[in-house]
Amino acid sequence: MRDLSILLSLCIASLLAQPTCTLRSHLKIKELVGFAWKNCGSPDDPAVMKTLSISPDPISVPGNLMASAMGTTSVALTAPVSLNVTLEKEVAGFWVKIPCLEEIGSCHYSNACDLLDQVIPPGQDCPEPLHTYGLPCHCPFKAGDYSLPQSQFYLPDIELPFWLTNGNYRVQGVMGADGKELGCLKVSLSIHSA
Template sequence: MGHVHYYFLFACVAYWTPLRVTAVNDFSWANCDGKSLPVTIQTLTILPDGLRFPGEMTMSTILNTTVALTSPIKMKVTAEKFMQEWIMIPCLNEVGSCTYDDFCDILNRLIKPGKPCPGPLHTHGLPCRCPFQSGSYYLPVTSFHVPDLHLPATFTSGNYRISVVLNQGDQEIGCVKINFSLARSFSHLP
């Protein structure tokens, strides 16, 4: 019963309190199942730890897949916040603990088909849309400008853990766990 109260509180606050994220700290990640699944992150580095919004960041990664990634790829995100115990954050406006029927469709909404991939991906010859062929994808150390980040107020200051599970058909093909803390300030959005 206590979890229901947290969900209700999250839902109410999310609609009435705009939130501006000012920093992400203590970022860490791990493949859920070691390296036994077909899609894994070999390396991922994001600096600085204490990433500020807006601000500059650098990132490098190596992603490996032993299978081609084709539509549809179901993506299940579980987001939790520590509030004396881990509490699941509900899915509100496609943010939080949500299940997406097709990760490829999300990519197509972010980067319209026919448009070039964003700068660093294009520069390094990396794809940004499905299908992804099997193989390794390497993004060398690359700098990005990170704009102001506004999230629903369910993501208040505190410690978070997120798991992302990818399924192709009925087979789990990838899973990653991410931990971080958020610092935030309230803002008045138009």
Template sequence: MTGCRSHSGTENLYELAEKMSGSDLSVLKWKRSHENSGGALKKERRAAGTTLGRRLTVPHEDNLDTLQAHTLHSFLIFLLTFRAMEPISSQTSLLQTHLYVRGFSWSTCDDLPHPVTIESLSISPDPIHIPGDVTVAVVISTSIDLERPLMLNLTLEKKFLGAWIKIPCLDNLGSCTYDACDLLDTWFPVGQPCPEPLLTYGIPCHCPFIVGTSSLPSSVFYIPAIPLPSWLESGTYRVKGILSNAQGEVGCVHIHVTLA
């Protein structure tokens, strides 16, 4: 193979890549419609020996370099993944939006017991309309005192074509690590009493937290409209949250939810 040789199969793959990257998140529909049409594109792709989602194979007579084929294949798969989340870099503004939160579920992590444990948690209604009211009941216990530093690490993944795609941390959204005590100080001004119903039930809203159990009976909270980037405002997600102090991991929880 010479450096300047043209190859029709390779050109068709690049054309396919261009169509994918410029689609309006209809990659799968585009692929199916062209494969079912029985047209020239389907024949050319078969002639080139290519299939999406599987190992790229090339007829021997094409003499296409293996490294080049694998690189192009990886590029096509990258485009699928990239389009699944939409180009995050182009979504610079946050949208004030109405959301429906469906199918909320949670579980503790399947590993060693942690000193901080969610004993019970219920959230209703289903779906939750945001902005709107939500009813929460929760019981949390800790067998150790929790002091600074207290970090919360979130891993956020979005489901796409049966696979979970990790959402990177961007502008403090996604798979990020937060200072839990600083977050609480932001939500609840320091020096002021904790808001109701936390105050009534003696639940602290600032670090440190002492050994014991905090129980919040069913209580209604109003959730205002939440500004979210368009790439995050719909889909099925799972979140793993890990709480850690200076000695290591102290708590862990899994959450599943669908936004629409």
């Protein structure tokens, strides 16, 4: 679960921690459809997601989301933890890689722990339900198994850059440290904006 909490936290941080930029429009996500995930690393990666369940489908934004997960990491995840994100959008039946613009898209983050600190300042309690279940939201993440029981999260309105609108997307995040891959998670979903 620690790898889950860091991967999900990092994904959220990479979207929310960015400064407002001139490329943003007033498009808001209306719903997310067809969420799917899989581990994409090698069998000996130390950080592995075992289960991840998200409902309903479609997920309304704003709205409530139910999620549960189990994962493990056999090594401690300590700063700096790099994160390579590859974001692709389906265009006319082909998958097109979206470049890194304003730190959103297919970007490399040399220390993803800093992203977590931007979203949840150090010293502040982890948000619910992570706090209730004793799940960390900052580096370091100790080695071990973690589980998030079925829990409810509220998704607020989220503004999108104008170039990240309706469509099918694939996102791959690869965590690493000291030149070694720690874990890889691939997510696919469809975004419908208002």
